[in-house]
Amino acid sequence: MTTKDIGPKNPVAQVGDGVVDYVENRTGAKTGISWFLFRNVPKETSWFQTLGFAAMAVFGLQAVTGIVLAMYYKPSSDTAYQSIQHITHEVTFGWLVRGMHKWGATAMIVLVFLHMGRVFLFGSYKYPRELTWVTGSILLILTMFMGLTGYLLVWDEKAYWATVVAMNITASAPILGPYVADIMRAGPDMGPDTLSRFYSIHMLVIPGGILTFVGLHLFLVAKLGISEPPWSKRSYKARYDQEAAERAAARERVPAGRREVTADPAPQTVNAGGDQ
Amino acid sequence: MKKAQQEAYKRDYAQAKAEGKPFFPYAIYKDHIVAILCFAWIIGMAIWHRVEIGRPIYEATTDFVPRPEWYFFFLFELLKIFKGENFLTPVIMATFIVPNVLMALLVLTPFIDRTPERRLEKRPFAMAVAMIIFTSLAWLTYKGATSEAASGALTFEPQDDNTELAAKVIAANGCQSCHVIGAGGGNLGPNLNTIGNQKRGVQWHIDHLKAPSSKVPGSPMPPFASLSEPDLKALATVLDGLGTTYQVK
Numbered sequence: 001m002t003t004k005d006i007g008p009k010n011p012v013a014q015v016g017d018g019v020v021d022y023v024e025n026r027t028g029a030k031t032g033i034s035w036f037l038f039r040n041v042p043k044e045t046s047w048f049q050t051l052g053f054a055a056m057a058v059f060g061l062q063a064v065t066g067i068v069l070a071m072y073y074k075p076s077s078d079t080a081y082q083s084i085q086h087i088t089h090e091v092t093f094g095w096l097v098r099g100m101h102k103w104g105a106t107a108m109i110v111l112v113f114l115h116m117g118r119v120f121l122f123g124s125y126k127y128p129r130e131l132t133w134v135t136g137s138i139l140l141i142l143t144m145f146m147g148l149t150g151y152l153l154v155w156d157e158k159a160y161w162a163t164v165v166a167m168n169i170t171a172s173a174p175i176l177g178p179y180v181a182d183i184m185r186a187g188p189d190m191g192p193d194t195l196s197r198f199y200s201i202h203m204l205v206i207p208g209g210i211l212t213f214v215g216l217h218l219f220l221v222a223k224l225g226i227s228e229p230p231w232s233k234r235s236y237k238a239r240y241d242q243e244a245a246e247r248a249a250a251r252e253r254v255p256a257g258r259r260e261v262t263a264d265p266a267p268q269t270v271n272a273g274g275d276q
Numbered sequence: 277m278k279k280a281q282q283e284a285y286k287r288d289y290a291q292a293k294a295e296g297k298p299f300f301p302y303a304i305y306k307d308h309i310v311a312i313l314c315f316a317w318i319i320g321m322a323i324w325h326r327v328e329i330g331r332p333i334y335e336a337t338t339d340f341v342p343r344p345e346w347y348f349f350f351l352f353e354l355l356k357i358f359k360g361e362n363f364l365t366p367v368i369m370a371t372f373i374v375p376n377v378l379m380a381l382l383v384l385t386p387f388i389d390r391t392p393e394r395r396l397e398k399r400p401f402a403m404a405v406a407m408i409i410f411t412s413l414a415w416l417t418y419k420g421a422t423s424e425a426a427s428g429a430l431t432f433e434p435q436d437d438n439t440e441l442a443a444k445v446i447a448a449n450g451c452q453s454c455h456v457i458g459a460g461g462g463n464l465g466p467n468l469n470t471i472g473n474q475k476r477g478v479q480w481h482i483d484h485l486k487a488p489s490s491k492v493p494g495s496p497m498p499p500f501a502s503l504s505e506p507d508l509k510a511l512a513t514v515l516d517g518l519g520t521t522y523q524v525k
Binding site: 036037038039040041042043045047049050051053054057058061081084085088095096098099100102103104105106107109111116117120121122123124125126127128129130133134137138140141144147148151154155156157158159160161162164165166168169171172173174177188189225226227228230231232234235238 | 277281282285286288289291292293294295296297298299300302303304306307308309310311314315317318319321322323325326327328329330331332333343344345346347348351355367368371372379382383385386387389390391392393394395396399402406410448449450453498499500501502
């Protein structure tokens with residue numbers, strides 16, 4: 001009789017373990033995923049620190065609804081308007097998918113800005129997370145361009161004239177402005193090529209950029225860790241302890257750091273500014 | 277930030293992490309709750325506000341004022357502030373300088389503010405700058421959202437080939453988003469109803485349309501050099517006669 005832990009497992013579990021081991025051996029995926037999922041984060045994270053994930057999740061939703069829309073959308077100046085009408089009025093739940101894509105764009109812009117505000121107010125962009133902020137601000141700009149290019153694809157009056165004005169504004173920028181506008185419009189005027197160009201930018205170029213920077217951003221977030229809210233109880237206590245140690249060292253005229261602090265006399269009885 | 281401060285932060289954060297808890301499931305469950313709420317809001321809005329489609333593009337539209345999506349309202353409103361009327365309000369501020377300065381500030385924030393302090397109450401300057409930028413953007417967006425979309429169909433009196441073509445060109449290029457022509461239009465540029473009284477000549481108007489800043493230094497108006505010669509000529513003729521030969525009916 002063998003005991004349960006070391007005896008042969010059921011064959012399905014054995015195959016499963018074998019596959020996991022095979023992949024782990026060759027990629028380190030198991031180690032990587034466990035590192036990502038089970039890394040410690042500070043105990044007192046705030047609900048405001050969920051906005052980045054929400055923005056990413058909404059981007060995922062935009063990708064899914066966008067793929068569905070792309071199955072019905074026909075990016076040509078002759079057919080775009082009709083295909084949007086077809087999606088809105090004839091395709092089963094087409095109105096819902098298109099509505100979700102439109103409101104998802106609004107939600108994503110709002111979430112990205114709120115997330116930026118949170119990071120700013122928490123001071124989370126400071127050392128060592130400067131480059132996480134840089135990748136994040138690039139993502140914000142890419143998100144705005146997503147809105148700009150997606151707007152035209154509806155190819156109705158509002159979309160068309162708003163883009164004409166946006167391109168005129170671009171063209172009025174000094175030095176590079178006219179060239180950038182010509183590149184965006186595929187020529188000096190808005191035309192059929194402008195639509196397919198915006199379609200390609202909206203579907204391929206910017207999503208590629210967003211995916212790349214989300215990857216970098218996430219990697220940095222995981223590597224550097226989620227920042228702790230600056231008013232966490234732990235940091236107040238740590239700061240209090242530090243100051244107490246410095247005061248004690250000053251009393252004994254020993255440089256701070258040289259004196260061994262064994263126990264702090266009364267940190268629990270003093271309200272150190274937190275709501276403990 | 278000094279080396280010692282960086283070390284101190286790393287030590288402090290290592291402490292926080294050591295006393296912390298695993299990302300899965302303790303942090304990620306919050307993330308999912310908020311994400312699901314966002315999804316619910318999106319689906320709710322999609323059902324509540326059925327998305328519609330505007331009219332098809334029609335080159336001769338005469339009653340349409342283009343407006344961007346709400347998240348570009350602040351840029352749109354900036355154009356109304358920086359009209360290029362005098363040296364304090366060059367149009368380049370709205371089209372180029374302000375947006376690019378904002379983007380540069382955004383990207384460079386962590387390199388401008390390098391102090392280790394993270395508590396809000398100890399960062400009055402950062403808070404003031406953030407509040408000023410946030411309030412201005414919110415105010416401009418609000419202004420953009422509430423600004424009235426003006427205009428009605430344009431017909432000129434007397435009618436001829438020039439006015440017919442000019443009405444199309446005016447509509448196609450969104451002139452009325454900045455100029456009052458007839459009863460409606462934007463307040464970004466000058467009112468054009470009596471522009472003909474200035475007797476500048478057709479050629480002046482053609483040159484001005486092609487490159488506004490060559491005639492009116494610092495003009496906020498984008499160049500319309502891509503218009504065809506007949507379009508330019510018709511528009512310039514009507515403009516030169518507006519208020520004298522031609523009237524907006």
